[in-house]
Amino acid sequence: MALNYRKTNFVLSAADARQFPNDALPEVAFVGRSNVGKSSLLNMLTEQKNLAKTSKTPGRTQLVNFFVTEGKARLVDLPGYGFADVPEKIQRQWNTLMYNYLVKREHLLGVLILLDIRRMPSEHDLAMINMVNENKIPFLIVLTKSDKLSRNEAFNQQHRIAKTLDVSPSRLLVTSTLSKLGVTAVRESLDALFDDFFAVQAQIDIATDTSPTP
């Protein structure tokens, strides 16, 4: 099923796991270094300019932002990582928040990990990929800001980064929120993640249908 990502609303921002929504909607989360372009990607997907706040200076808000598409599926904007000099206390809060989210979330179907196409993955990026891998959460890599490179350079970076991560280049989606490159590919990837859940849900609905037979 293709969801209409334009029909996405903000639900809530949570500073703490106790505030996470606890109904059974399937979720896909977006993670990445602060300033990598997460909010911009969400705005591109949903064709809403200000759904997620974008900024030129990396903020320090440690909030998990929840959005819902067509009342059926949730998109989750996780707090960015990789600030230069984060106080230890903030780092610990971030670790707890991420642990509670990535490890304990029941209907987390997958994670989109965003990387700036111009840079090789950082130590933090690799740690995130490892955490997601170890917890057997399906993930996809989204390369952001491809408009900052020529097509040739972008292609080369896609292949170089794929090699470093030891994955097929086709698992790296090249995007630009300026040119809207990759918007269809990202939507299709989200649909594919949600579809498995919807298929299983439909099976359960049939199996547990208790309506009286005529």
Ligand SMILES: Nc1nc2c(ncn2[C@@H]2O[C@H](COP(=O)(O)OP(=O)(O)O)[C@@H](O)[C@H]2O)c(=O)[nH]1
């Ligand atoms: N040129 C260009 N700039 C981008 C792109 N995506 C995001 N940005 C800029 O990068 C900065 C950080 O973006 P934001 O979405 O707030 O990053 P976040 O911290 O990961 O949510 C902003 O100034 C955006 O306008 C892109 O595809 N191309």
Ligand SMILES: [Mg+2]
């Ligand atoms: Mg943001």
